[in-house]
Structure formats: structure tokens, C-alpha cells
Amino acid sequence: MHLHISPAEGKPIYRQIVDQVKYLIAAGRLQAGEELPPIRVLAEELLINPNTVARAYRELEVAGLLSKRQGAGTYVSGGGSPLAHQERLRIITERIDALLVEARQMDIPTEELMELIQTREKLLNEP
Amino acid sequence: MDTVSDYVVEVEGLGRRFKRTVALEGFSLKIPRGGVFGLVGENGAGKTTLIKHLLGLYKAEQGTVRVFGLDPVQEPEKVLGGIGYLSEDRDLPGWMKVKELMRYTAAFYPKWDPEYAEKLRQVFELDPKAKLRTLSRGQLAKAGLLAALAHRPDLLLLDEPSSGLDPVVRREILSAIIRTVADEGRTVLFSSHLLDEVERVADRVAMIHQGKLVLDAPMEEIKDTHHRMTIRYTNGQTAKPDFPGMLSCQGRGNEWTIVFQGNVNAAKEHLGNGIEILQVESPSLEEIFVARVGRSISIEED
Numbered sequence: 001m002h003l004h005i006s007p008a009e010g011k012p013i014y015r016q017i018v019d020q021v022k023y024l025i026a027a028g029r030l031q032a033g034e035e036l037p038p039i040r041v042l043a044e045e046l047l048i049n050p051n052t053v054a055r056a057y058r059e060l061e062v063a064g065l066l067s068k069r070q071g072a073g074t075y076v077s078g079g080g081s082p083l084a085h086q087e088r089l090r091i092i093t094e095r096i097d098a099l100l101v102e103a104r105q106m107d108i109p110t111e112e113l114m115e116l117i118q119t120r121e122k123l124l125n126e127p
Numbered sequence: 128m129d130t131v132s133d134y135v136v137e138v139e140g141l142g143r144r145f146k147r148t149v150a151l152e153g154f155s156l157k158i159p160r161g162g163v164f165g166l167v168g169e170n171g172a173g174k175t176t177l178i179k180h181l182l183g184l185y186k187a188e189q190g191t192v193r194v195f196g197l198d199p200v201q202e203p204e205k206v207l208g209g210i211g212y213l214s215e216d217r218d219l220p221g222w223m224k225v226k227e228l229m230r231y232t233a234a235f236y237p238k239w240d241p242e243y244a245e246k247l248r249q250v251f252e253l254d255p256k257a258k259l260r261t262l263s264r265g266q267l268a269k270a271g272l273l274a275a276l277a278h279r280p281d282l283l284l285l286d287e288p289s290s291g292l293d294p295v296v297r298r299e300i301l302s303a304i305i306r307t308v309a310d311e312g313r314t315v316l317f318s319s320h321l322l323d324e325v326e327r328v329a330d331r332v333a334m335i336h337q338g339k340l341v342l343d344a345p346m347e348e349i350k351d352t353h354h355r356m357t358i359r360y361t362n363g364q365t366a367k368p369d370f371p372g373m374l375s376c377q378g379r380g381n382e383w384t385i386v387f388q389g390n391v392n393a394a395k396e397h398l399g400n401g402i403e404i405l406q407v408e409s410p411s412l413e414e415i416f417v418a419r420v421g422r423s424i425s426i427e428e429d
Binding site for chain 1: 162163298301302305306308322323326327328329330346347350351355408409410411412413414
């Protein structure tokens, strides 16, 4: 598991961890049953306060993406596919929102944008 | 009433002048036990002056200073016995060898842990036979950190620990701070003008500017309550926006970027109907500092 933390980004550090772990799960790069590094290990690796890692793990547990096994570490929850699907939708929705905002700022109507998406998709499908 | 164990440091109404310069004025601060406390401010803001009061090197001209509930000037042995201190200028005796520094420092501290000291020496890759004068800045910082850590102090005081160091050594110092709190639940007071580092490791942050406390809050709270918002006037207005909680505002014409503390909805209400909000984001600690103090923190070293 490789995470990248950047305080300059402004987003709270625990949130950066939560978002990246969610992304890794959604993208299948973290599999159900896989163990996450212990809090202290990850804190030292990322050079951040251990409490911040603990908070991120807590939040991922509440979201049902991670689960703690008694005295045996933190694991990616099994059967996470519905959540992972939701997460994939959330990520793609964020990208769509950003696209829509930019299109609006560039005065490109949504109909034209839709056409453009379809054209691009055809091009991508061509060998 | 607070018990002694709640706070390792209690400073109340501290004032200090150097000739005509005011170094600290009406300065009050409490540092809770456990965790990393980040003290941020520009060079000359008063950080080192505060730390020297905690060490009993300065006597309070006004106000009171308590460390572990004791006056550091009255009871220096008890206070200093529980503090590990790394000074910004790492004033270590250059003629000593690393192993001599270890033996010499050990003599001052009954709680010195020789095994831990040796482990730190290996982790920091310090040659026991090297004379301190021959060490690089980074190695010297690590030797100083070893001396500060190896008696497992209740309070670790680090004054600008990474100033003038390359990124590799900075990493090692940050990692030592993280290990110290994670291992033992001790308190670290970490003064720095590198806000990126403070944002990484601090549980709580105090901002100090021109001898005064500007902000003192848990990092989480600081991040949750500060926002950077870009707005656009849709009613032809071009006046610079202003509302309670606004810390800084940049822009021109109909588009402005505001850093403020408070609630986004409340800010929206203050700004009225004729605006569109283009973006709301979390500012970094650095941006918050700049917004509060009105200028960028000095990055130059020495």
C-alpha cells in the first residue's frame, strides 16, 4: 500500500488517508482480507502523527471498509463490493462535477459535452 | 481546578523585554500532557524566548511560568531532570567525541538509559569515535537529539530542530518525534517555522507573532474551522468582501478568494444573495498562518 501525504494540499491529512485507501479499495489494489500496516508503522512511514492515522482507520472502520481483528491488526473488509461500487461511483461523480463546472466556465453547453463524451468514447474503442 | 498532571507547561501573563524590544507580552499558554505541541512563528516571534523561560534560563519579568507544576527558576534540578532539550544552535562541546558526549550527558540524568542511547546512536549512524566538531550539521543535530532523548524525558523541547538541515535528516528527526510520542506517550514541544512539518506531526498548534499568542487550538479544530472560499459577485458589485471571521482576502473585481474562520453557511449569509460560491477548500496550516499574520513566514535559514 503506497500513500502520498501532502500537507500543502490543505486537505486534512486524515482525510487524505481515508480518500486514498478508499480509492485503492475501489480500484482493486487493496483486496478484501488484506492487512493494513499497524498505526505506528504507517505513521512513521508517512511521517505523520499516529493519532492522525488512528483517526483515518477509525473512519474507514465506521464506513465498513476496514475491520479490526481482536489484537491482530486492521484488515480490508470482506464482501466490500457494494461499498466499493458506491465508492467508484462517488469518485467518478466527483470527476463529472469538476468537468461540468469547467464546461460551464468555458461556456460549453451540456448537450455539446455529452456529444463530445460519446465521440471520445468511440475513438477510445477503436483499435 | 486543574491538577498538576493535566498540563506539563502553564504560562500565565508572561512578559519579557530586551531593552526596548518586546519579546513576549501578556503571553499565556497551557500545554497538555501527551502528544506533540507545535509552536509556530517567524524567526524573532518569541518562540526561543518562551522556551528559555521553560528551561529556567530566563526569569519571568511579568507573569508566571510552571513546568510540571514547578517554577523552573526556583527548582531547576527537578524541572531540568524531566526535560530533554535540543537547542536551535546545538551548542555542543566540539572537542568531545560522540561516546564522550553520551557519557557526559548520562552523568546529569539519573534516568539515562544506556541501552536506548546506544540504540539511538546506531539508528542515527553516529560514529562513537567522531569528534563533534567534525560532524555535519545533520549529524550534530542527531547527536543533540540523542542527548535529549536518551533519558526518556517527560517533556521534549525541540527548538527549530530541522532548521538548516537537508530533507533526509529532517525525516529522521520527524520520525524520532513520532516514535517518542508513540512509544511512551510523552509530550513534545516542537518549535518551527516549517509549517508543513508542524501540520504533519502536531496534535495541537500555537501560533505566535510579535510576542503574542495569535491562535492556540487542536490541529483538528484548526483544520475544521478554517476555510478557503472563492466567490464571484453576480450582481455587478466589486467591493472587497468583509464579514466577521474573515482573515484575508485576495482578488479583484467580481472574483475574490477569502480565508476565514467559521461556518461556511454563516459566511454565505453575510455575503448576501448576489454571489456565487465557486469553491470551498481546506487551507493548509501555512495558508492559515499567512492569513492570520498578514504575511508569509520567513523561509530563509540563518
